[in-house]
Amino acid sequence: MHIIITDARGARTRALHLSGARLGLLCLGLALGLLLASAALYHWVFQKGAREGWPGVGALVRLASRDELEQRDRFLRDNLDAMARRLGDLQARLLQIEALGERVSGLAGMDPAELRARPGQGGALVDGPPLSLEALQATLAALERNAGRDADLMAVAESRLFDQKMKSLMVPTRTPLDGGVPGSPFGWRIDPFTGRMALHTGVDFQAEPGTPILAAAGGVVVALGWHPEYGNRVEVDHGNGLVTRYAHALRLAVHLGDLVRRGQQLATVGSTGRSTGPHLHFELLVQGVPQDPQKFLEAGRTPPPAPLALAAQRSRGQR
The missing domain is CATH 2.70.70.10 (Glucose Permease (Domain IIA))
Structure with missing residues (x-):
């Protein structure tokens, strides 16, 4: 493509030669410039309209913000529900560990009631309000404390069982002859x-x-x-x-x-x-x-x- 530029009196002329690649780059640059200008203008108009209370603009901003907040809340609720299910599984496994610890504590000479410090829970299922992040964090903290305490008790039981095992190996109860x-x-x-x-x-x-x-x-x-x-x-x-x-x-x-x-x-x-x-x-x-x-x-x-x-x-x- 050839573009010839002349002044008003035709005294000077300038010729520009644009190839297909240069023309494409020029069009792309113009499109990007228009896109950025439009985005900046849109952002400025909506911000200024929201601050100054322009008719219609404030309603649109509030509607967009409400949709965004609803999507965020829905995402959080879905994740909280998944975490709550995982928390329920962990609590069930902890109860199994407590039952095992109760049997092990009896063998180790410990009081099994030490592992039954928490009361049993149960009853019919009645759905309540959605689980909040604070309630989930509190439940996780309590679960962590209980797991740490049970781990300490199991460590004590293991130590006592090991001590009993060593003592049993030092007591002469084996026949000194095979087949005598x-x-x-x-x-x-x-x-x-x-x-x-x-x-x-x-x-x-x-x-x-x-x-x-x-x-x-x-x-x-x-x-x-x-x-x-x-x-x-x-x-x-x-x-x-x-x-x-x-x-x-x-x-x-x-x-x-x-x-x-x-x-x-x-x-x-x-x-x-x-x-x-x-x-x-x-x-x-x-x-x-x-x-x-x-x-x-x-x-x-x-x-x-x-x-x-x-x-x-x-x-x-x-x-």
Whole structure:
């Protein structure tokens, strides 16, 4: 496209050559300029009309503002309803955790009423006014406080259960021989060497020579080696004044001061010391006084009560 520009007297002329691309850019620039000018004028007119109360303009502004506010309120209500449903799910899960915590607290020796501090809720559904943001925030804050308290109680229960588990592993309730045949029990008997009545301070287990002798519970080896009456023996301290003794062994498999775990091999069955044949002489001492080991071994063979039954029993006992 060629555009020729001349002055009034035709003394000077100027020719402009516009290609298709330049013409398109020029048209686009003009359109954008008009659009921005129109937007600025629209904004100025509506602002000035709203401030000065021009007839018709103020009504249009209020109508547009009301539509915008209604859309915003509808969006907030939809989101609040979704959050309320999520909050209900969280509350239901928290109730399940509380029920589990009540059973666990009974096993840990805690008062199950500590987890029932909040009263139960229920009833028929009657819809009320829409949930506000403040009410939702208050409910979430209460839920956070309750969850934190329950987490602390569960941590205490876990600690107590772990302590009970460790104590149970330190109590000699495991049979020291796998497959051993019980022999002489604890108590008074006729001594096989003297023929007179004598106190048998342990229980005997008949077994083939070389049969592994196992620790009845975890502990520390405090005595080891030869004894004139017990022969090769191992003594394990389990804490709280509990000591087990394994006598007449053929070979020893631990060293003095070793930390042994429940069921670990200590020695092998033999007939050393004051013995008439291969067997294990197993003793249990409390504060240095011999006790009947069979009572502890029977306690280890008795299955513990079911968690639900134990929790219910504790609950009944606290009423």
